[in-house]
Amino acid sequence: MTAESFTPPIADPVVLRIAPPTDWFKPNLLELWESRELVYFFVWRDIKIRYKQTVIGAAWAVLQPFLTMLIFSLFFGKLAHIPSEGLPYPIFFYCALLPWMYFAASLQNATNTIVENQRLITKVYFPRLALPLASVLSGLVDFGISFLMFIVMMVYFGMRPSAGILWLPAFLLLAILTALGVGLWLSALNAVYRDVRYVVPFMVQFWMFASPVVYPSSLVPEKWRWLYGLNPMAGVIEGFRWSLAGHGSPPGRMLFVSSGVMILILLSGVAYFQKMETTIADVV
């Protein structure tokens, strides 16, 4: 009954030191890894809630990109005659919409995640990084569902994937990490400055036109192409078109630039988020 007669089975009690935050960069990735089940539960919750009390449920994940693709094919394709360089317009647009819609939705979710989970944050401790990470990962399920639609379309147009499809996971990873990097910035900023959530829709719209979603990046003059690659999503979308539909050239310099920028955004995002993390419960 007393402390002496009972020893809880602890092999090596970890000493946790709680002290005022220091300013240097210290991402606690080990802690995040230990909380991987929590990340999984957050993802699971997001997905469960997303389509609760909807009539057609997860069909929205297909309908959204599919209808957008139809509209784009009609207006940008049939009417504006955007060059698709030999690809059927539906394939041309859908290839870009797959990563783009994932990216846009992830940014929206990540922006709001800290504010939406305010009660949680002020009442219980967990690595705060789990929240934006989960909001970026939960979009992958919608991505997967809309990808099935893409396979149907490929069959319909009688197209076969090339060996480039083996590169697809790399491009997807680039999209995920870019979304995470930007999402970290936005979620932390929105926790303090609520203006951010009004800015994000404009930012996403502007970003879409700065990415080769409704046009091929070959429309951008060759000498500015490297600059274009500073937008990591440009690399992602070109990569998707190439690996899924064999469009354009294999990823080269542009991809390197995109990856480099992505790493910068991600590292700075983690740093800023960590800096905010210590005060988030006080300001959110």
Next chain:
Amino acid sequence: MSETVIHVEGLGKRYRVGERERYFALRDMLARAFTAPFRRKGTGRSDDYLWAMRGVSFDVSRGEVVGLIGRNGAGKTTLLKILSRITSPTEGFAEIHGRVGSLLEVGTGFHPELTGRENLYLSGAILGMRKSEIVRKFDEIVCFAGVERFIDTPLKHFSTGMQMRLAFAVAAHLEPEILLVDEVLAVGDLEFQKKCLGKMQDVSKSGRTIVFVSHQMNQIRRLCERVIWVDSGQVRLDGFAETVIGAYEQSSLLTSQPKQHELSLHESVSFSGWEVVRRRSSSSNVVAEGAGVVSISVRVLTREVIGHGRVAIVVYDSRGFLISGWSFDDLQLAPGEHDVHLSFSDLPLRPGAYSIYFSIHDDNQRNHNWTLVPALIIEGTPVTHFMDEWAGVLNIPCALETRDSSKVGSEVG
């Protein structure tokens, strides 16, 4: 001998005044960004800041159950939030040895659209349980909450009570080495509260450390051997539960004037004052020593003759338990002012605060009641059981003697 699991040293937390409610607009941020180079870090007018807590130091050993008491806004929750890493301290540090679980709110992470089952998993994960742990304890938790029939119903269709039961059941099955609990037992019906207290006692008996905030002193009394009283962000007193609770109760009683509730059904009698005659300290008229004669004198103003009256006095303790009541018949009072004097040859009550309910009736059922909350503070030393839950309300001295009865021809028959 005893191993320290929580070591707190000089811990302090400073808030910017208004920061908790306010969030900045981008405009403010830009303004700050432009003025930043002209400001030195950490400067700012001192009145912009508020120390919610400062200079707090204490140690907790393994297996201890420590109660945190104090008025609202004293810094109890801030302390728990720092220890559970929700917010970070401004100065000082704390060292924690072992896995910490904190329970600052019942139902953290519940979502109304998810079913009971789904919420159970989610809440468990958020509070720090592993999935395998939740799977293992699932049936036990559902049974504890008593929601077997509704487990696959969305939470929004649960009654508030059911939600609370499920929420607490999840939390009660946490198995951290150190459990930090804010005032969460205040929810739910009495029966469920008892169940929760029982569960917490089980937890403490299995050698885990608990730090527990409550405003309900009887809960603290039941659970804790040691109590820390936090006042204005500082440790005011730290020690045995009964000592600290006693000091806390007296302080909160003495700073606030005793309340008087008067219920008059007739204008013929009114009360104008009272006094504890055998008072010990001159600072208050309500303090008496438990041992020896205690007299309470009540001043009564009568406007009519009371022929066959009755006077009654009833004493309650601070938990609202009735201690004892006395009544005297055949009271006769002429119109005018009277001092009604009630003497107790001995009032062997445990040190603490007591309330008095005083009433005068006469033969025509006209009566007049007067409740004084609190009206009597008993000082002295507890002489009964050292564990509060066994000590009861009386403070009667008892002597211990042992005799050797093994010799042949002893007197013991």
